[in-house]
Amino acid sequence: MSRPGGDIQEQVRGRYAAAARSASSNCCEAARCGSDVTAAFETADSRDFGTWLYKADQLGEIPDGAALASLGCGNPTAVADLRPGEVVLDLGSGAGLDVLLSARRVGPKGFAYGIDMTDEMLELARKNQEESGIGNVEFRRGLIEDIPIDDAAIDVVISNCVINLSANKTAVFSEIARILRPGGRIGIADIVAEDSLSEAARRERGSWVGCIAGALSFAEYEHGLREAGFTNISIEATHEVADQMHSAIIKASRG
Numbered sequence: 001m002s003r004p005g006g007d008i009q010e011q012v013r014g015r016y017a018a019a020a021r022s023a024s025s026n027c028c029e030a031a032r033c034g035s036d037v038t039a040a041f042e043t044a045d046s047r048d049f050g051t052w053l054y055k056a057d058q059l060g061e062i063p064d065g066a067a068l069a070s071l072g073c074g075n076p077t078a079v080a081d082l083r084p085g086e087v088v089l090d091l092g093s094g095a096g097l098d099v100l101l102s103a104r105r106v107g108p109k110g111f112a113y114g115i116d117m118t119d120e121m122l123e124l125a126r127k128n129q130e131e132s133g134i135g136n137v138e139f140r141r142g143l144i145e146d147i148p149i150d151d152a153a154i155d156v157v158i159s160n161c162v163i164n165l166s167a168n169k170t171a172v173f174s175e176i177a178r179i180l181r182p183g184g185r186i187g188i189a190d191i192v193a194e195d196s197l198s199e200a201a202r203r204e205r206g207s208w209v210g211c212i213a214g215a216l217s218f219a220e221y222e223h224g225l226r227e228a229g230f231t232n233i234s235i236e237a238t239h240e241v242a243d244q245m246h247s248a249i250i251k252a253s254r255g
Helices: 008-024 064-068 097-106 119-132 169-179 199-205 218-227
Strands: 087-091 111-116 137-141 154-160 180-193 230-242 245-254
Touching: 087 097, 087 169, 097 111, 097 119, 097 137, 097 154, 111 119, 119 137, 154 169, 169 180, 169 218, 180 218, 180 230, 218 230, 218 245
Parallel strands: 087 111, 087 154, 111 137, 154 180
Antiparallel strands: 180 245, 230 245
16 A cells, blocks of 8 residues: 655655646646646546536636646545535645635535645645635645544545555555544545556556556555545546546545
């Protein structure tokens, strides 16, 4: 479940800092999850890596800066089944797109947190929050392997193409289980490899910081969640992003 860390974290931080600066300058060309896999994520709808998966009316609810820096591979807010009054946490919240959308979904009696390790993204997210006028939101600096949230404080955890970037996914799954309330749930978009694809083959298809080399297989993902105490696990591929690699929606409940 864990992979050698090395300087992966700093590479990821650098990539996302550059994306935040690009979005702040209204330069969406560089605001993608790794230029080495740009071609793999092109679609008939858009060249953007993640924003084509959001409905136009959703994107119309939030500032342009949040959408420009969206580096996700799915739309977790569409499947997380958020309910009024719930507390939701977005891991790797970036410019705040999914946090702001979630805050609207849970309403004024609910709350949405965003966790990110990149100062430039946090600055952009807070700017987007201020521009949106949404008050039930807080962005915190932190690592997804060491989440700065109290035990059993969250109803729903979402994340958009971030867990694949971690070099210690066992720690990530354990932390998610820790901060979820009993019966809490996850709705995550991530990159997942077919079970027949070796780690070496994944590395051949793209870099770690490009959201490819660090992806777990379907079986590895399910095993990791089950070991962390999750039940009702489902992993559903939505679209292929590289040969034998897919964007997927992962759902599970804390036992």
